[in-house]
Amino acid sequence: MKPTPGETLRDSAKVSPSTIRRLSKYYRVLGENIAKGTASVSSSELANALGITSAQVRKDLSLFGSFGKRGSGYPAQDLKQKIAWILGLDRSWSVAVIGAGNIGTALIGYGEFEAHGFHVRLLFDNDPAKIGKKIKSLVVKDIANAADECKNEKIEIAVLAVPREAAQAAADQVIRSGVRAILNFAPCHINVPQEVTVRQENTAMELEALSFAITHELFHKKNED
Amino acid sequence: MKPTPGETLRDSAKVSPSTIRRLSKYYRVLGENIAKGTASVSSSELANALGITSAQVRKDLSLFGSFGKRGSGYPAQDLKQKIAWILGLDRSWSVAVIGAGNIGTALIGYGEFEAHGFHVRLLFDNDPAKIGKKIKSLVVKDIANAADECKNEKIEIAVLAVPREAAQAAADQVIRSGVRAILNFAPCHINVPQEVTVRQENTAMELEALSFAITHELFHKKNED
DNA sequence: ATGTGTGAATCGCTTCACAGCT
DNA sequence: AGCTGTGAAGCGATTCACACAT
Numbered sequence: 408m409k410p411t412p413g414e415t416l417r418d419s420a421k422v423s424p425s426t427i428r429r430l431s432k433y434y435r436v437l438g439e440n441i442a443k444g445t446a447s448v449s450s451s452e453l454a455n456a457l458g459i460t461s462a463q464v465r466k467d468l469s470l471f472g473s474f475g476k477r478g479s480g481y482p483a484q485d486l487k488q489k490i491a492w493i494l495g496l497d498r499s500w501s502v503a504v505i506g507a508g509n510i511g512t513a514l515i516g517y518g519e520f521e522a523h524g525f526h527v528r529l530l531f532d533n534d535p536a537k538i539g540k541k542i543k544s545l546v547v548k549d550i551a552n553a554a555d556e557c558k559n560e561k562i563e564i565a566v567l568a569v570p571r572e573a574a575q576a577a578a579d580q581v582i583r584s585g586v587r588a589i590l591n592f593a594p595c596h597i598n599v600p601q602e603v604t605v606r607q608e609n610t611a612m613e614l615e616a617l618s619f620a621i622t623h624e625l626f627h628k629k630n631e632d
Numbered sequence: 633m634k635p636t637p638g639e640t641l642r643d644s645a646k647v648s649p650s651t652i653r654r655l656s657k658y659y660r661v662l663g664e665n666i667a668k669g670t671a672s673v674s675s676s677e678l679a680n681a682l683g684i685t686s687a688q689v690r691k692d693l694s695l696f697g698s699f700g701k702r703g704s705g706y707p708a709q710d711l712k713q714k715i716a717w718i719l720g721l722d723r724s725w726s727v728a729v730i731g732a733g734n735i736g737t738a739l740i741g742y743g744e745f746e747a748h749g750f751h752v753r754l755l756f757d758n759d760p761a762k763i764g765k766k767i768k769s770l771v772v773k774d775i776a777n778a779a780d781e782c783k784n785e786k787i788e789i790a791v792l793a794v795p796r797e798a799a800q801a802a803a804d805q806v807i808r809s810g811v812r813a814i815l816n817f818a819p820c821h822i823n824v825p826q827e828v829t830v831r832q833e834n835t836a837m838e839l840e841a842l843s844f845a846i847t848h849e850l851f852h853k854k855n856e857d
Numbered sequence: 858a859t860g861t862g863t864g865a866a867t868c869g870c871t872t873c874a875c876a877g878c879t
Numbered sequence: 880a881g882c883t884g885t886g887a888a889g890c891g892a893t894t895c896a897c898a899c900a901t
Contacts, residue, residue, distance in 0.1 A: 423892065427844050431837040435819065449860060456821065461860085462894055469862055477861045477900040494840050495847030502839075509738030519819055519836050525843075564842055588842035590835070594660065594744055596681065604845040606838045610815070611744050612656040613831045614727075615719050617789055617813035618750075619652050620829040622720030648870065674882065686882090687872055694884055702878040702883045 426467050430490050432457050433464070437487040449480035499524040503557050503586075505577045506568035507532035507547050510592050514566060516543040528560050529553075533573070550577065557584035566590045567597075651692050655715050657682050658689070662712040674705035724749040728782050728811075730802045731793035732757035732772050735817050739791060741768040753785050754778075758798070775802065782809035791815045792822075 436456040440448055450468075451461040468474055468481070471493050475481045491497045502525050504511045514520070515527045531550040532538060538549050548556060557565065557580075565581035567574055567589060574593035581589065588604040591597055594612075599605055661681040665673055675693075676686040693699055693706070696718050700706045716722045727750050729736045739745070740752045756775040757763060763774050773781055782790065782805075790806035792799055792814060799818035806814065813829040816822055819837075824830055 421891090422848075424841070425892075427841050428837060430844075431834075431840045432821075434840075451860085458821075460894065462863095462896095463892095465860090465862065466893075473862065475861050478859050479901075480860065493844070495843040496840065500839075500843060500846075509734060513734030513738060514835070520839065523836060523840070525836075525839050563846065564839065587846045590838055590842060596657075596683075604842055606841055608833070608835060608838055609656075610739070610833060611748060611750075612653060613815055613833055614725075614745065614750050614789065615656045615659075615721065615748070616649070616652050617815060617829055617831055618720040618725060619655075619718070621788065621812045623647075646869090650870075676882085685872065687874095687885095688870095690882090690884060691871075698884065700883050703881050704879075705882065 422470055426470065427494070429457065429459070429463070429467055430494055433467075434487060434490045434494065434496075437483055437490070441483050441487060445483050447476075447480045448483045448486065450475070452480075496523055499526055500564055501560060501562045502527045502564045502566060503529040503531065503553070503560070503562040503581065504566045504568055505531045505550060505553060505581065506570075506573075506592075507534070507537050507542055508568060511566075511568035512542055514568065515545055525564070527566075529556055529562060531556075550580070553577070553580040554583045557581055557586060562586055564588045564590065566592070568592045571595045647695055651695065652719070654682065654684070654688070654692055655719055658692075659712060659715045659719065659721075662708055662715070666708050666712060670708050672701075672705045673708045673711065675700070677705075721749055724751055725789055726785060726787045727752045727789045727791060728754040728756065728778070728785070728787040728806065729791045729793055730756045730775060730778060730806065731795075731798075731817075732759070732762050732767055733793060736791075736793035737767055739793065740770055750789070752791075754781055754787060756781075775805070778802070778805040779808040782806055782811060787811055789813045789815065791817070793817045796820045 433453055436453060437448065449461075450464040453464045454461040472489070474486050474489050488497070502520075504514050504527055507530055511530065511532070515530055520527070527545065530542060530545040530547050531553050532547050533550040537547045540547050562581070562584060563586060565586045565588075567577050569577050571593045574591065574595055575597050578589060578591070578597045578599060582599060582603055586603065589597070589599065590606050590608060592608050594609050597605060658678055661678060662673065674686070675689040678689045679686040697714070699711050699714050713722070727745075729739050729752055732755055736755065736757070740755055745752070752770065755767060755770040755772050756778050757772050758775040762772045765772050787806070787809060788811060790811045790813075792802050794802050796818045799816060799820055800822050803814060803816070803822045803824060807824060807828055811828065814822070814824065815831050815833060817833050819834050822830060
């Protein structure tokens with residue numbers, strides 16, 4: 408009722424990162440429910456699936472519009488599409504993976520991404536032994552040309568799957584090419600201009616959080632991830 | 633000044649997940665600074681490295697004790713060790729990896745983990761072609777025996793690197809073996825008893841957060857990760 | 858009857874601001 | 880003078896509770 412579906416959000420400033428993470432989860436749960444033939448989903452069903460309160464679900468969704476029907480819940484198909492629109496999954500994204508090691512290899516051709524519109528178009532490495540070789544339908548290109556190639560292919564999202572030492576240099580390259588966002592698997596902070604969004608994926612940090620939880624017998628049932 | 637370093641935290645309930653993530657980052661920054669020969673670090677130096685305020689740094693640290701010297705800052709070595717103690721990194725952890733695909737393979741023998749006390753002792757898969765083969769010094773074992781083998785090896789942390797469909801079954805196995813924590817790479821929620829801590833590692837969700845940020849031209853400089 | 862949408866209340870994290878060491 | 884440690888203030892996110900729609 409409040410915002411304007413169909414166009415870009417005007418008040419996205421007040422949408423918290425936590426809300427975004429939850430939207431991703433609602434999206435998955437909806438997919439599973441629809442696959443099972445469910446037509447309608449209530450806020451408390453979604454809430455149970457994520458281990459949160461139903462009020463939270465309704466608040467999250469109401470930030471973007473009123474998608475539900477009082478008395479019956481949310482039409483599952485509709486809601487899933489609305490969330491896809493909110494998250495920008497109703498289009499496809501051009502992705503480049505920098506680094507053809509284990510992580511890079513695991514990422515390309517991972518059905519989960521393709522299915523949601525993330526298409527890996529380019530794969531780079533600096534290892535002469537790898538350059539020119541094919542990995543799962545992609546030819547490994549020389550990282551030295553990353554900036555130009557990414558620009559030509561209009562890459563929007565770059566995934567850094569390189570060692571810590573190489574991360575900032577790789578980031579600088581893809582930033583020059585005009586990417587809008589970077590997902591960084593290197594265990595280090597990278598500096599980017601304001602208009603580029605970065606997210607850090609750091610497995611060591613996740614393990615450390617587990618280590619803390621075990622050590623202090625902490626059962627953080629809230630805000631778990 | 634408040635808590636009791638040297639033993640388990642009494643009031644760990646009031647430590648937020650955000651604080652834990654930041655402690656992991658302080659820990660990394662301290663490592664880098666010490667490598668450069670720095671003896672003392674101020675709260676604002678740490679703050680700059682993470683892009684947060686110095687008050688935040690001091691609050692975080694003061695939850696666990698007073699480690700700093702007024703006028704000069706925090707002794708880098710000491711502080712790093714204190715944080716190691718807080719995060720439970722002053723000991724070693726026995727880890728099992730379930731799933732010897734790309735992710736599983738990337739995880740074993742990754743120096744970053746070994747260096748922080750996370751030792752991968754067991755690797756499982758259900759693929760007969762892989763069972764018995766060696767991957768980077770570990771022999772792949774049959775996932776059917778995961779519960780027993782993990783119990784024998786006193787595994788404390790299990791990493792699930794299996795497809796979504798196999799995740800809950802794998803989780804049930806390692807829970808039976810008595811693991812305390814699970815890091816789940818499968819893109820799905822898993823049910824665990826209260827005493828087991830779970831963290832979700834979900835690259836698709838990270839990409840979706842980037843997709844949202846690009847779509848809505850949102851530069852979330854706060855709470856980025 | 859049931860379940861949404863939402864102001865109001867609450868909770869908890871972050872920032873301010875300053876007293877107190879060194 | 881410089882920087883920590885910390886109550887108090889501020890602010891953003893979550894939960895409550897209920898009017899309203901079906």
